[in-house]
Amino acid sequence: MSFLELKNIEKSYYLGKDEFKVLKGIDLSFDKGEMVSILGESGGGKSTLMNIIGGLDSKYSGDVLLNGESLRHDTDKQLDEYRRKTIGFIFQSFNLISHLTILDNVLVPLEMTTLSKKEQVARAKELLTKVGLQDHMNKFPNQLSGGQKQRVSIARALAGDPEMLIADEPTGALDPENTTEILQILDNIAKEGKLVLTVTHSEKVADYGTRVVHMTDGKIDEDRTLRDKYAESKEETLESKTLSFKSIVKMTWDNIKYNSKRNLLIIFGGLIGIFSVVFMLGLGNGIRGYINHEIYSQVNPNSIQISHKNTNDHSSFKDSDVSRLSAVKGVKSVDKAYASSGIQIKDGKKSAQVAYMTSSIATINTDNIKRGTTPKDGEILITKTTAKSFNKNNPYSLVGKTVQVSFNAVKDGKPYPITTNLKVSGIADSQTPISIINYNTIGKSLSANGIKIEPNFLNVNISGGVSNVTPVQNRIKALSADGKKLYSIQGAGAIVSTLNTYINLAVYVLAAIAGISLLVSAIMIIVVLYISVAERTKEIGILRALGATKGNIRMLFVSQALFLGIFSSVSAVVLSYLIQLGINSTVYGMIHYSIIQVSIGNAAFGIVIAVIINLLASILPSNKGAKLDPIESLSAE
């Protein structure tokens, strides 16, 4: 049984409906240790036959048998493995990968073996030394002469330790001296017991082989043995595997470095989009935080006031209301409270009007009490503005003084004026025209006038942080009796949560507008990857000839998109933090607040979204690359 047998191989190309027969029944068999020269006129079908033998073309009729096993029914993946393990290609135009060094070019097929990295490098160096290139390993292909390039391609063809070498016009681009040297190397390879098939136009080159096969018009018209074949090699060849993700990433990285200027521009384009989104979100956090901080420094957000839903209902609150509200989840306590409007405070001849007086001490943020304390029995807390009405230059001197306080109550359904003397317990720096006394004090002032105090609103204290305010408010708003909602709510928390909703809305709209630039960068990535596929078409053909799978090629472009996405988003995040640092340190002097607050979540969002967009953008171009026909790719200019 021969090592390789061709049985009645026929191949036609079709131009529209016209059949163009190139191979018209080829029967040949080859053994290891032979150096066979395939001679023939131009257009005679030599390369077509080599592509079939090399497993690059499976659209033919007849059969190719390797050690008696047919390649006919092999799947794409089996043919990839066949090329990796069995075939080494040497091309007339060398077909080296231009952005890889000589050493890295030879390493490509070695990365498709099970050798360790160290063994791969050692073997690549050994092969390059064998072809006389030990001093040129770190050069790029364009830094070598034609003869040197062909030696690299021989070293590469031998790297995966194939059983058969297919050399299509290996000396076509070389001078006579180099031609002889290359033919000697090929003869040595045959001597090592491998099968060497050399396609040539030159009788002189053909005479170098152990056998000459002549093709005319798609048929074999001569098969001549020139000398004895060499003994075939019985050695085990290297185990093969597909390219690892790590090897593909390394190739991508080399390619990105090779085209560094273009890739930097693309990264910069992506960076602008991601930066805009991340920065907008950070600015939103800052503005929302700043507004909340400003409001909460005035009032306590966890204290909310409950009034009747029906604004015409002036009835007082009952104990049943207190227990109903106390039962709501998240409510810490419910205080009966009393409020009155149109207050007059008098100190001797001077007087001040205060819009509103309330017993809900909890509403005041104690940090804002600049002098004194919260009001105890018989005391009142007033604002700095009110105190200034009595002593413009030294408003705090009012603390501890007794003032006359008048307000309106209701007795027998009619307004009833109440006047009482109260001690100023403290002065608060509040923007709201309010004064605060405790519920007991109001109760006593009313009972002194024969009126029993009844709460005209309730103060609900919410447990936990500010984030609990909205859910508790919603539960309270939902309380109903006889199908009617019972309560409405006032309090800073209500305003702040509405405000936050508007701020969030504005931030998301702005971030979405900034996100349009992400769309532009996605289109940019698609275009760049398509250009990359076009530019690397030949490389794709070479990799496929060396045994890379369609999946490997797809991954080559997906990993390029991944790299660009990671670089642009990480640099966008770094830039956001740098600009945040700059702006915050400038603005802090004015507002004592960090107005830009890019969170870890915002940064992670930026990176994840960039990676997702780039991966999506890579789908079409990477598929195009993977589906390219290896033979057409190899002939790409």
Ligand SMILES: Nc1ncnc2c1ncn2[C@@H]1O[C@H](COP(=O)(O)OP(=O)(O)OP(=O)(O)O)[C@@H](O)[C@H]1O
């Ligand atoms: N993809 C294709 N579509 C149509 N015709 C093709 C295709 N590839 C090759 N041919 C034709 O098939 C014939 C054989 O081509 P092939 O390249 O195998 O010849 P060759 O013997 O290697 O020629 P040369 O020595 O000039 O390289 C030629 O006439 C060529 O035009």
